[in-house]
Amino acid sequence: MRYELFYWTGIQGRGEFVRLALEDAGATYVDVARDQGDGVMMTFLGGEQAGALPFAAPFLRAGKLVLAQTPNILAFLAPRHDLVPTSVASKCFALQLQLTIADMLMEVHDTHHPIAVDQYFEDQRMEARKRAEAFRTQRLAKFLDYFEQVLERGDGHHAVGRNHSYVDLSLFQLMAGLDYAFPLAMKRLRRHTSRLRSLGERVAARPRLAAYLASPRRLPFNEDGIFRHYPELDDA
């Protein structure tokens, strides 16, 4: 199967969670918009293509199937590429964790866009400072403590049971993004995130992942994606 991934060029964004799974699996895929430009996605988003109508990118074409929503794409890919244990309980738990990551991503996004997704950060900067403060002081540790506890209840090294899974890949990406966006707040929480940090290091050292991360396909974080580094939104 040769997959086609559709996502905005120029940012890691939500597409990166799918990309990491495809890269780690050694799957054959084309990053279509990077070849053809963002315009190629418009016929899908405009309803001119067959298959499931996506509300937004990322979406994936797998044969005749079109799938959107990151956790849905990952839950589809995972059993086909040994990225989740086979039991119903494991699959459900993996999806549950991925959905909690998705919730956290939405909150991270809203630290720089608390009022309107369609307006610039600069036009909602005062509100962003308030929202980011609430996020850093009330939400960040709550989410990270939760994921630490999940690792602790498992074998200490994996999110789902004793197996590598797509959730581990996503937790790596989550930590990398948070370190980029909120370096001071993340430093403050460092001793509460030791399992997540070890997990991140192990994931980054997986041969296919290491090759990907060193390649030009891995874009750097920047101020157009979900994880943005605005010093005024970090700890003082």
Add this chain to the structure above:
Amino acid sequence: MRYELFYWTGIQGRGEFVRLALEDAGATYVDVARDQGDGVMMTFLGGEQAGALPFAAPFLRAGKLVLAQTPNILAFLAPRHDLVPTSVASKCFALQLQLTIADMLMEVHDTHHPIAVDQYFEDQRMEARKRAEAFRTQRLAKFLDYFEQVLERGDGHHAVGRNHSYVDLSLFQLMAGLDYAFPLAMKRLRRHTSRLRSLGERVAARPRLAAYLASPRRLPFNEDGIFRHYPELDDA
């Protein structure tokens, strides 16, 4: 199977999407916190119970399995109760739609809590007015147009193919909540939501659903849930 649903008493909230599926399926379930009080959830959220650790309610106990995250619970229940077609494509599309509903719910919630989930509406009222205006003018029609288009691309009456599914139940709940929270904005968009409105009426007329909606188990919407009616957040 006798399910145990755990969700905060006093509100419909996200738990209602699970409740509608259980009621429509005629499944046997206990709404545990309504019997025993909200405190019963703390041992789960605090990690003192076996099974998957939930980050938040709702969560469901099904035999030895514990599941959290509304779309995950629904995707688990649906094939067991004929609430989704059996093909992989249909299951993926149903989950994709449910995740898009979940995204919209998060945006609806943030119209009254744009700054901090842990603070009162009254303490973020000015920001809420701005966020609600952006939601009503930029996001509401975009989401509803999307779901209308999904119905149109199917048989016109169902979200997923030609079959009743949990997504139809959730779209009913979404429309009911939006009508409660934003009556004027929803009136303005009425002629763009005719398929969603017909779908809602058909769902509400399903015998088990009609019985549920007329029962005291169906709580009224109120200003503690996701969908809140604050006139200042609606169209002028």
